[in-house]
Amino acid sequence: xxxxxxxxxxxxxxxxxxxxxxxxxxxxxxxxxxxxxxxxxxxxxxxxxxxxxxxxxxxxxxxxxxxxxxxxxxxxxxxxx
Amino acid sequence: xxxxxxxxxxxxxxxxxxxxxxxxxxxxxxxxxxxxxxxxxxxxxxxxxxxxxxxxxxxxxxxxxxxxxxxxxxxxxxxxxxxxxxxxxxxxxxxxxxxxxxxxxxxxxxxxxxxxxxxxxxxxxxxxxxxxxxxxxxxx
Numbered sequence: 001x002x003x004x005x006x007x008x009x010x011x012x013x014x015x016x017x018x019x020x021x022x023x024x025x026x027x028x029x030x031x032x033x034x035x036x037x038x039x040x041x042x043x044x045x046x047x048x049x050x051x052x053x054x055x056x057x058x059x060x061x062x063x064x065x066x067x068x069x070x071x072x073x074x075x076x077x078x079x080x081x
Numbered sequence: 082x083x084x085x086x087x088x089x090x091x092x093x094x095x096x097x098x099x100x101x102x103x104x105x106x107x108x109x110x111x112x113x114x115x116x117x118x119x120x121x122x123x124x125x126x127x128x129x130x131x132x133x134x135x136x137x138x139x140x141x142x143x144x145x146x147x148x149x150x151x152x153x154x155x156x157x158x159x160x161x162x163x164x165x166x167x168x169x170x171x172x173x174x175x176x177x178x179x180x181x182x183x184x185x186x187x188x189x190x191x192x193x194x195x196x197x198x199x200x201x202x203x204x205x206x207x208x209x210x211x212x213x214x215x216x217x218x219x220x221x
Contacts, residue, residue, distance in 0.1 A: 073138070078204055079206045079216075079217040080163060080198055080203075
């Protein structure tokens with residue numbers, strides 16, 4: 001299935017991209033999709049243990065299931081305010 | 082600057098506007114929190130803060146925070162405005178304005194909203210110092 005991955009802050013800079021369209025295995029979760037994508041883009045694993053997830057613009061967890069067309073956002077530690 | 086309650090913008094923020102939006106005749110107490118860029122952080126001089134957000138998500142998160150505040154405190158209205166882009170020392174990065182019939186709820190809800198925003202809103206900042214720039218990780 002095909003998903004869109006959104007990148008922010010340090011990850012966006014490291015990858016030089018703010019968004020990636022990617023094919024991930026059917027049945028992927030947010031966490032397994034990240035691990036899968038990090039295979040092709042090792043830069044994505046930098047700080048992976050500190051990342052939070054959003055799926056379709058809602059806060060999610062590593063076990064949130066993904067579906068074709070979903071938008072998966074990788075959220076580094078936030079610092080608003 | 083729009084007159085919406087939950088705003089992410091590249092434009093300078095006006096705390097008076099946020100305060101005006103939430104003012105109602107029955108609300109005798111208004112508390113406005115204004116966050117500005119400080120000239121130092123953790124012992125370093127700060128020259129510039131570069132804010133970045135997930136724009137399609139952030140205004141809904143603000144709206145969720147406001148709903149949580151309304152559930153916990155008897156407030157009349159709340160507005161949350163945040164700026165993104167390159168901010169200089171003294172620039173306003175965030176404004177939270179809360180109105181309530183009585184002051185205690187307005188203070189409590191305003192404090193709750195800024196604390197939640199810092200923990201959950203998908204916003205990041207890069208701190209520029211004379212020695213370089215680094216993405217800030219504010220986790221406790």
